[in-house]
Amino acid sequence: MLRRLITNDLRSNKLISVSTVIFMAVTAMLLGLSVFLFGTLYSSIDSLMKKAETPHFLQMHTGDLQKEKIIDFAKTRSDIEEMQICNFLNLENGQIKIGDRSFDSNMQDNGLFCQSDKFDFLLDADDNIISVSPGNVYVPVAYKNEYDIKVGDRMCIGTEQLNVAGFMRDSQMNSMMASSKRFLVNESDYDRLRSLGSEEYLIEFRLKNGSDIGSFSTAYKDAGLPSNGPTITYPLIKLMNALSDGIMIIVILLVSFVVLYISVMCIRYMILTQLEKDRREVGMLKAVGISRKDIRRLYISKYLLLSVIGCILGVILAGVIAVPLGRNMKALYGEADNPVLIHVLMILGAVISEVVILFSVSHILRKSEKISAVEALRGREGKGRRRNLWIPISVITAAAVFMMMVPDCMRKTLSEPDFVRYMGIGNSQIRIDVRQSDDIGSSTDLLSERIRKDPRVDKFSVMRTGSYKTTLPNGESYNIMLENGDHSAFPVNYIEGTYPGNEDEIAFSILNSEETGLKVGDKITVSRNEGGNIEQRECIICGIYSDITNGGKTAKGCIEDDTPSMWSVMYVTLKDGVSPEEWITEYGSGSQESIKIAMISEYMNGMYGQTIRNIGNASLMTKGVACLVIVVVILLLLRLVIWKERRESSLKKALGLMASQIRMDYLKKLIFYLLAGLILGIISGLILGQRLAGGLLGMMGAKGLKFTMDPVSTFLIVPVLILASAIAAAVISLREIRNIRAYECLNTRE
Amino acid sequence: MDTILKVRDIKKDSILKGISFEMTEGEMIAIMGPSGSGKSTLLYNVSGMDKASSGEVWLKDTEISGLSEDEKARLRLKRMGFVFQMMNMLSNLNIIDNIAFPAVHSDKKDRKEYYRRANELMDKLNISKLAERSIKEVSGGELQRACICRSMIMKPEIIFADEPTGALNRTATAEVMDAFLGINREGTTIMMVTHDSKVASMCDRILYLLDGEIRGELVLGKYIEKDGREREQRTANWLSSMGW
Numbered sequence: 001m002l003r004r005l006i007t008n009d010l011r012s013n014k015l016i017s018v019s020t021v022i023f024m025a026v027t028a029m030l031l032g033l034s035v036f037l038f039g040t041l042y043s044s045i046d047s048l049m050k051k052a053e054t055p056h057f058l059q060m061h062t063g064d065l066q067k068e069k070i071i072d073f074a075k076t077r078s079d080i081e082e083m084q085i086c087n088f089l090n091l092e093n094g095q096i097k098i099g100d101r102s103f104d105s106n107m108q109d110n111g112l113f114c115q116s117d118k119f120d121f122l123l124d125a126d127d128n129i130i131s132v133s134p135g136n137v138y139v140p141v142a143y144k145n146e147y148d149i150k151v152g153d154r155m156c157i158g159t160e161q162l163n164v165a166g167f168m169r170d171s172q173m174n175s176m177m178a179s180s181k182r183f184l185v186n187e188s189d190y191d192r193l194r195s196l197g198s199e200e201y202l203i204e205f206r207l208k209n210g211s212d213i214g215s216f217s218t219a220y221k222d223a224g225l226p227s228n229g230p231t232i233t234y235p236l237i238k239l240m241n242a243l244s245d246g247i248m249i250i251v252i253l254l255v256s257f258v259v260l261y262i263s264v265m266c267i268r269y270m271i272l273t274q275l276e277k278d279r280r281e282v283g284m285l286k287a288v289g290i291s292r293k294d295i296r297r298l299y300i301s302k303y304l305l306l307s308v309i310g311c312i313l314g315v316i317l318a319g320v321i322a323v324p325l326g327r328n329m330k331a332l333y334g335e336a337d338n339p340v341l342i343h344v345l346m347i348l349g350a351v352i353s354e355v356v357i358l359f360s361v362s363h364i365l366r367k368s369e370k371i372s373a374v375e376a377l378r379g380r381e382g383k384g385r386r387r388n389l390w391i392p393i394s395v396i397t398a399a400a401v402f403m404m405m406v407p408d409c410m411r412k413t414l415s416e417p418d419f420v421r422y423m424g425i426g427n428s429q430i431r432i433d434v435r436q437s438d439d440i441g442s443s444t445d446l447l448s449e450r451i452r453k454d455p456r457v458d459k460f461s462v463m464r465t466g467s468y469k470t471t472l473p474n475g476e477s478y479n480i481m482l483e484n485g486d487h488s489a490f491p492v493n494y495i496e497g498t499y500p501g502n503e504d505e506i507a508f509s510i511l512n513s514e515e516t517g518l519k520v521g522d523k524i525t526v527s528r529n530e531g532g533n534i535e536q537r538e539c540i541i542c543g544i545y546s547d548i549t550n551g552g553k554t555a556k557g558c559i560e561d562d563t564p565s566m567w568s569v570m571y572v573t574l575k576d577g578v579s580p581e582e583w584i585t586e587y588g589s590g591s592q593e594s595i596k597i598a599m600i601s602e603y604m605n606g607m608y609g610q611t612i613r614n615i616g617n618a619s620l621m622t623k624g625v626a627c628l629v630i631v632v633v634i635l636l637l638l639r640l641v642i643w644k645e646r647r648e649s650s651l652k653k654a655l656g657l658m659a660s661q662i663r664m665d666y667l668k669k670l671i672f673y674l675l676a677g678l679i680l681g682i683i684s685g686l687i688l689g690q691r692l693a694g695g696l697l698g699m700m701g702a703k704g705l706k707f708t709m710d711p712v713s714t715f716l717i718v719p720v721l722i723l724a725s726a727i728a729a730a731v732i733s734l735r736e737i738r739n740i741r742a743y744e745c746l747n748t749r750e
Numbered sequence: 751m752d753t754i755l756k757v758r759d760i761k762k763d764s765i766l767k768g769i770s771f772e773m774t775e776g777e778m779i780a781i782m783g784p785s786g787s788g789k790s791t792l793l794y795n796v797s798g799m800d801k802a803s804s805g806e807v808w809l810k811d812t813e814i815s816g817l818s819e820d821e822k823a824r825l826r827l828k829r830m831g832f833v834f835q836m837m838n839m840l841s842n843l844n845i846i847d848n849i850a851f852p853a854v855h856s857d858k859k860d861r862k863e864y865y866r867r868a869n870e871l872m873d874k875l876n877i878s879k880l881a882e883r884s885i886k887e888v889s890g891g892e893l894q895r896a897c898i899c900r901s902m903i904m905k906p907e908i909i910f911a912d913e914p915t916g917a918l919n920r921t922a923t924a925e926v927m928d929a930f931l932g933i934n935r936e937g938t939t940i941m942m943v944t945h946d947s948k949v950a951s952m953c954d955r956i957l958y959l960l961d962g963e964i965r966g967e968l969v970l971g972k973y974i975e976k977d978g979r980e981r982e983q984r985t986a987n988w989l990s991s992m993g994w
Contacts, residue, residue, distance in 0.1 A: 001843070001847050001850070001851065001854055001855075004842075004843065004847065005840065005842050005843055005847075008842035008843065009842045012841070012842060280836065280838050281838060281839075281840055281841070283838070284832075284834065284838035284839070284840075285840075286799075286823070287799050287826070287832050287834070287838075288826060288827065288831075288832050288852045288900070288901075289823045289824060289825070289826030289827025289828070289830070289852065289856075290823065290827065290852060290855060290856075291820050291823045291824070292819070292820075292823075293820075294855060372799075372800065373794075373799045373800075374794045374799050374800045377834060377836075377838070
């Protein structure tokens, strides 16, 4: 009987039943998808890092190695499990070509690498340790699609050639956010090609379980070991691996919460309207002695059935959508370790969304029980106020606008030229990197002199980075990578304070400030190299800035001493009308291989391109979901409004109004509430979205971020999509008006 | 005959102002009075659907007003039957399912027995051919007789009927009253609120309510068809004396 009651009820309320299932399915799909993608990402990264035996501490170094000193240090440490020093042959990108595609505009530090003996293995597509035959090369999988590389293509390095034998996963440098990429070659080829590049060292350590990487890192620095290059630790590698896809997952998760909220809200209105329709029946059931609990159970049974259908549909949809969204993840990090568990978790995610919905159904039913049998039988409404069904249209429109806006604005923020300032990079037109050279100082001097004399240059500044020993106020020693130069020309984004203006001022990156606990106004003693003599000088912290370059632990100053440069960076902005492409070509030709010249936009694209594309995918999906939600909501709520106002519409007809006039009244009202929702959505997107996007991008190190609104998306695409979806749904819903008869208002019986 | 229902000085807000009366087993009484006199309120308070401000209601040895909402619901389900003016039935169930619904819902084990009983009741009230029909496919009189069947499904000790013929035409009213008289003859006690003096004249006793108080009582005794006209006349005269 219960089955018949439910099936007949579903049959007679098709629109409400289908809408409920759609809401439940979309919510289950999004939550299931988020859990699945997150689980897959986490598990596959974890699995890759375990199989590849990623180092816990890695020091990149250029210059004199002092191998014996490193080995001696390793002997004194009981927390080291293994150590190795690997060679990395840095190549000039202009020399690299695969097939007919040149790496000229590639912004990464590309180089050759031989398979390690002990750990930090480079793996093939099946996660096996690759053994390369002479003449072959394995290409980073991140380049496979970007350069459309196929097995069998020829890789040219200058005049030398190698055969692309396959693609490899690099647990350390897989992510485009890692600034280097390794190409795996045989030892004999490495030796043969050694003269084509400059050699760099990767000093790598695997620590014993439970060892503190932070204290190891400090001990390494304190021992005065080679550190002419960035330091990277296991957690940082894991974070970089996770971020480009992680951001997309977080966007989906965010959207799924918004949809869950919309679903609960819509279902609430559906139940309340349904209860209003069923008022007499409920009153009768109460009168004949069916308990409140049993009446509630009748409704819950129906929603339970709908949620089971919604959950199954949601899981199937999530499974289908997860394939394209997870493709990049699978290519980069391989299969997850425990796919069964992840699938179970995905189902669990979908089930949890249904449980939340069912819980809210039960809550709504409990709250609506206040009306007594007598009131219900007499046709009175409960003590609650009359529900305005137009307001939820505005609120849901606002939620849909918010849902569409946030990913678009995040993408816009990442693509904005000004975003570089949050990364710790000056907002210039062109960036020139001088690295891996025996004499960075003189290379920098020569080039900067040439640029300074160039009449086409509008603005220019040189930054030289060196390693400085400092003493913190508590007496502890602390090594910093200090970038010296004129920071006023292309200032980065300062969360607090400002850039250093004289030799007694130093600005810290957020990570350095967090690690040392130093704030603006605190003092630090810096060891300067004055003609070989070490001099101590007290400096004041003048600013804290956001930075994600070089592991995020950097400092800025204006010290002019004799500390050798580890690398230098120049920022150039040309005068109006000068073509930056031509300028780059001119300076690029004939310059040393250690000098890399690129447009900042290319630099950004190289680093964030993948993330921006991922957010783009998520944004596309979000728009689809938001439009679907709007269509269903308008179809449903408008139908409910028409049902509630049926008598009034009938009276209008009795008084001589035409169906088209009544429809137009509804449409006008709908547009008013949609516009109110649009405005509310845009405002909340700007206020709340700024915090959310700021928080998300803050995870990438770019803190204190100002959200950039995408005006085309916000004021054109989103409103057009919302209005088009809503009006299309309204036209369908408003057809019901023609079925209302003029005499209905005369019939007093319900 | 034993007393089945004892109502002592019940008050409800300003509608009922201290009403007391008793019913014996197998009795059928009509509550009459002008609109707003408190007839339906009395029925709802006596049956436990509404909570009286004060006073006592005893169904045999059970004092109703002291019970919790759930206990009252259980009591209504097991020991009382209800028939309303608006023939409230679940629109998504057919006639026989509606009749069996309260019983089957409360006791799933005896499902077959309840359906057998539903068929028997429908047979008795001449609506067995409607069993599988939707509630929209039957007439008002047929639907009200189905409601009477539903009220009888749990073999209640008493049936409360609130204007059961209020929305029916003369023919349907006659059919429904035949049904009530039939089940009353078999021993079921019935308390009925009505506006119809002809319907009231078929009851054993009439209580006249005005401004929340019982203003008069007419004892007619068991209904015999051949005395119908005379009872109608007596009732009309009495009502007229009451100011009806």
